[in-house]
Every structure is written in structure tokens, then in C-alpha cells.
Amino acid sequence: MNFTPSTSRTSETLYLSAPAVVELVRRQGLRACLQGIADNIQADFLRWADFDKTARVASHSRQGVIELMPIADEVTYSFKYVNGHPGNTRLGLSTVMAFGVLADVTTGMPLLLSELTLTTALRTAAMSAVAARALARPGSRSMALIGNGAQSEFQALAFHHLLGIxxxxxxxxxxxxxxxxxxxxxxxxxxxxxxxxxAEAVRGADIVTTVTADKAKATIITPNMVEPGMHINAVGGDCPGKTELHPDVLRGAAVFVEYAPQTRVEGDIQQMPSDFAVTEVWEVLSQRQAGRASATQVTVFDSVGFALEDFSALRYMRDTALALGMGERMALIPALDDPKDLFSLLRQPTLASRVQHLPEMAEA
Amino acid sequence: MNFTPSTSRTSETLYLSAPAVVELVRRQGLRACLQGIADNIQADFLRWADFDKTARVASHSRQGVIELMPIADEVTYSFKYVNGHPGNTRLGLSTVMAFGVLADVTTGMPLLLSELTLTTALRTAAMSAVAARALARPGSRSMALIGNGAQSEFQALAFHHLLGIxxxxxxxxxxxxxxxxxxxxxxxxxxxxxxxxxAEAVRGADIVTTVTADKAKATIITPNMVEPGMHINAVGGDCPGKTELHPDVLRGAAVFVEYAPQTRVEGDIQQMPSDFAVTEVWEVLSQRQAGRASATQVTVFDSVGFALEDFSALRYMRDTALALGMGERMALIPALDDPKDLFSLLRQPTLASRVQHLPEMAEA
Known part of the structure; x- marks a missing residue:
């Protein structure tokens, strides 16, 4: 790799590979990472209006979906690449794989390229905890965890460390x-x-987290299971055709979402009319809207995952990597003595000498 | 960098840095690269209906724009990240910087991450040549080149090598x-x-290429300059508010575009009514529509750059890198023994040992 560790050339991008992020989380501690990402999410949601928000751009195929999730404020742009392919585990690949970029809005320079497969699990759990801190009854101690797949450990840890479950x-x-x-x-x-x-898992729980992976419309939580005062953290229903809650559960609850235009397409509320009342979580965090109205009200966080959470998580990964002296520099953008002379790249033999060859490499 | 050159793990992504692509072009030869990318563009345009096409997703700021350009067929997905910041050259950065990804539609796995700053210049010139081969008068030998900036050498070389200018x-x-x-x-x-x-440059030229960089609406080519039979390759007018041709030049010509929904927003035809007649280049290449009607007709290729050209160029770079044994493997996606057990990443100490630390690295 063509990194130049001793310089800080503006044409270089910080790179955090999947193993580097694993190492970062080990060194920093999972609890500190969840806390740090949750803090960033909270801070970024409090300045909601600063962001240029768009629904994700999806490319659907028979086997799954590939999405791009861009967002920007006046200083920093980010996007995430993420797929969803339910059949992948049969091939030894993850259902969800992701990476993302932070870039400088004022120049367009990509500042960070990072893995986001592991990081997405962390930020999804951190987001759930941020929402639950604002919505669940104070003193909540017990949580039902329905669906024990790849995301479940992260949900359990976030709710233990950040809410005291x-x-x-x-x-x-x-x-x-x-x-x-x-x-x-x-x-x-x-x-x-x-x-x-x-039903057994849900009975008497303060919080119910559903993180099931069924592709088809599913009804994991039915009205008879729901008890007064419960907070339902519905994580698994997150794309068209993928739901977890019976419509009557939604009708009987106060429903909170990340970004309503996206959640109405992707969330459990895809089952409801387009004017079904929801509150965006940032409104509760910034105290523009009430959260839970009473100790007996049922609250639902209809989580689908929004680009701003990836923005927050990428900021955390960049800041932590720089603090720990981790990561590598990659030459994704050419370094030019005269930026008006792109052709000079093909003249200067000095650049060519920096390239490594791996003749033994085989096709993927 | 965490590459493992001797294996072909499915969770690894081929990486072509900017210096690697410079080296690839040097080894392959610029002429062969232009020819190869033009061949791919021609082949991909001939199967136009196979592609899931969307207009690019732009994030505008005071200083410029950052765009994502996705496209996919049933096998391969690609996207390009590209910015446009006219003030960048004052900061020693290129106005346009880009990188892109090829991914497997059936799994979502990113197969290639490549620089696209240099590659975009090659593919833009190759696209211009493909269009001109179909539209300019046979036997065209002279070309006016208006705008001699970062893109101009590539246009000159493509028209020399592929059209005989x-x-x-x-x-x-x-x-x-x-x-x-x-x-x-x-x-x-x-x-x-x-x-x-x-006017002096244009007078008597068979082909007129405009590749100016003015942000504001400009009128580089006026009707009095245009001569019967000319082909105008209008490359510089490529975003809202950025044009090069007088509207009467467009009215007096047969106008050809890449992807009409995008060009109506970004191209010189943004000046024209939404029903202004244009022909998509793929229709000419596949002989569904006529190109030039006579030796005296004026033809205009209103080039803005379409995602399919990046798809074609990325395919060329990947195939050539693999043929030459170039590039590196990057661990952008975590390798999991059990893809249902993402948390296992934080258990296995074997992964951590593969990470390199660069404690001397400074913040960008």
C-alpha cells in the first residue's frame, strides 16, 4: 500500500480496514465505543436542521439490495455503501456488508475510508439505546431480545451499558x-x-427488542403480548416487505422514527396509512416534542437505520483512530504538483516507483 | 495494509490506488487504455436496456458539489464518488477528484475499489471519441480544442488515436x-x-471540442462560428448553470446525449425546453436511430458524463490489473468463519495480530 506515514499530504485518505476497526474496538473497549457513538448520535441529532438529508438510493436485484446513504452538513459529507442479501450466509458471507467515507464539503476530498460492517452493528445498537433512554420508562431493567442473530449481542451490550439493563x-x-x-x-x-x-420472553419485560431477520412480512409481536408501559425497540423491520409488529401494536402505541420519509417506506409503519402519526426522535431529544406521555403508554422505536447515524459513527472512528495513532494513509486521489495538469501524472516517473506489484495475486 | 496476496478470499477487495492506475496506464500504454475503455463503453452502450439507471445523487454546497453515480446490470453494480469544486486549484487540489467501486450484484460484495480521477479523464475522452466515431463526418482530420485545461490532453489523444485527427x-x-x-x-x-x-480555432475544423471550466453560463460557441458538417463535442457544460453553446447552435443542430433525463438537467440542453428533441447515443450505436443525416448537418454531442461510462472504465481497470498482476487486496469487509456470528470478530485474537500500527501518523 502506498502510504507515507511521516507526511500529512492533503491528497491522502485515512484508511481503516475491518481488522483495524476490530483492533480499535478492542483497544478502546466495546463499552467506550458504544458510549462514544451514542454521544455523537445524540449531538448530531440535536443539530438535525444542519444536515442535507436524502432517502437512501437503492439498487434492487433478485438476490438482495445495494444501497448508498449520503448525508452532509456544511463541513463534512459522508456516505455509506451497504448491501442486504439474505442468502449470503449460505455462501459464507455476511447478510449485511458495509463501508463508508467521510469527505471535506469545502473541497470534496475524501478524508476517511472505513469498514462499516462491524461499525453498523455498533451504531445501530447505540441508536437503539439513545432512543430508549429518551422513551423507555426510567428504571427499566429487563429486556426481551427476540432474534439472537448477528446484531443481538450489540443490542444486549448497548442496553446493558447505556441503560442499565x-x-x-x-x-x-x-x-x-x-x-x-x-x-x-x-x-x-x-x-x-x-x-x-x-410471548414468554416478552411477558413482564420493560423493553422488547426485536431484531429478527425474516425477509417476508412477519408478525413477531402481537397486541396480546404488549403490556402497559413497555418500550418496543423494533430493529428488524427495515425494508419494504420486512416487518415485525402487528399493525394494532403500532395503533396502540406512540411511534417514534429516525427520518419519517424513509421510515414510511422501510419501517414497520409501511403497514400504516401515510398520515399515521409518528414523532422523529430528534424532536424528542431536543425537547420540541414529548416522548413518553405516561408510565403506562406503550412506546415504539421503529428503527430502520439512517445515514446520520453512520455519519456520527464514522466521526467517532476517525477521531478515535487519530487519537490512538491507528489506520493507514491511502493514495486514493492522485497527488499533483499542479492540479491543472492532470496529464503530468503520466509524465512523472517518480510516482510509478512508489507502486507495489503483487504478481502472484489471483482473480477473486 | 492487510493484504494476503497468496489467497483469493471472497471477503477481500481488489484495490487500485492512484499511483497503481498511473503505473497501469504506463505499462499498458495510453492508446491501448483509451481503446480498451472505448471498446467497453461501446459494448455496454449496446446493451443499454440491461442497466438499472438513475440520475446522479448530488449534495451541493457553497464551494461545490459531491455526487454519487450508481448503476448496475444483473451481474455487476458500480458507483462513482466524484466532486466538483472550482476553487480547489488554489488549494493545490484538483477541481474534480473521484474514486469508484465494482460490486457483485448477487452478494453485494465490493470486488474493486479504484481511483477514478485519472480514469475519469480517460473515460470522458473515450466516450467523446465513441460518440464522434458515430456522428462526425467520416474522414474528419482537424479538431479545434477550446479549453486547454486538465482534460484537454486526453481529448486530443483520444481523437488522434481513435478517430485519426x-x-x-x-x-x-x-x-x-x-x-x-x-x-x-x-x-x-x-x-x-x-x-x-x-473563432480562429473553430474556422474550418471538422470537429470542435469545448472543454472549458467556466462555472457561470458561458457562450463559447456562437452560431456564426458553426460551419456545415461540423461535429461539436461539448464536454465542459456538465452541471446546472454551466453551459458552453449558444442556444441557437443547439437549435440548428442534431443533438445527441448520453442519458436524456440527466442531460436535460446538467447539459447544454438545460437552456432548451424540456421537449427539445435529442437522441441518446446508444440508439445510434445500436442503429435504432440515425446519427448524422447528411454531410452538411451539424451534430452536437452534449456530453455530461454518465455512470455507465464509469462502469465500463472500472471493468477495464479491473480486467487489466488482473491481467498484469497489479493491485493489492484490501480487507474492507471482515472475514468471518460464521457469518451469522459478527460478534466473533471481537473474540478472535488472530485478527488483531494482522493489523499494522502507524503511531507516527499525523492528522490530515
């Missing part, structure tokens, strides 16, 4: 997933109960 | 730009005449 009730139709979750969280000081049905 | 008439309001162009093309076996006005 000390009791987890687990359910998944796949016992293997629950066993994996139990093994991954064996060191966490929480009481864990493995349940044999959704 | 042997006479160039140069004009730029900035004499320094013309001197740079002359120096860069000193080895090219063409007759070059430096002109003192646009």
Missing part, C-alpha cells in the same frame, strides 16, 4: 443462534433467561 | 494552459496551431 430474556426460532449469543455474552453481569416462545 | 487548433483564455498542453503533447505526430480566438 440487567435481565435478558432470549428467544429465537433457531436454538443455535441463542447458544451463540449465550456464549458471546457469558462474561456479562446480567441475568439471562432462555425462553421457548416470544 | 492529425490537426489540432488550440485556444484558451489562459496562455499558460495552452503552453502546458503543447508541452504534454510534444511527441504526438499532429500539426498544432495555437489560435488567438475561439
Amino acid at each position: 440487567t435481565e435478558l430474556r432470549l428467544f429465537d426460532t433457531d436454538g443455535e443462534a441463542t447458544r451463540k449469543l449465550l456464549a458471546n455474552l457469558s462474561d456479562l453481569p446480567v441475568t439471562v433467561r432462555v425462553c421457548t416462545s416470544v | 492529425t490537426e489540432l487548433r488550440l485556444f484558451d483564455t489562459d496562455g499558460e494552459a495552452t503552453r502546458k498542453l503543447l508541452a504534454n503533447l510534444s511527441d504526438l505526430p499532429v500539426t498544432v496551431r495555437v489560435c488567438t480566438s475561439v
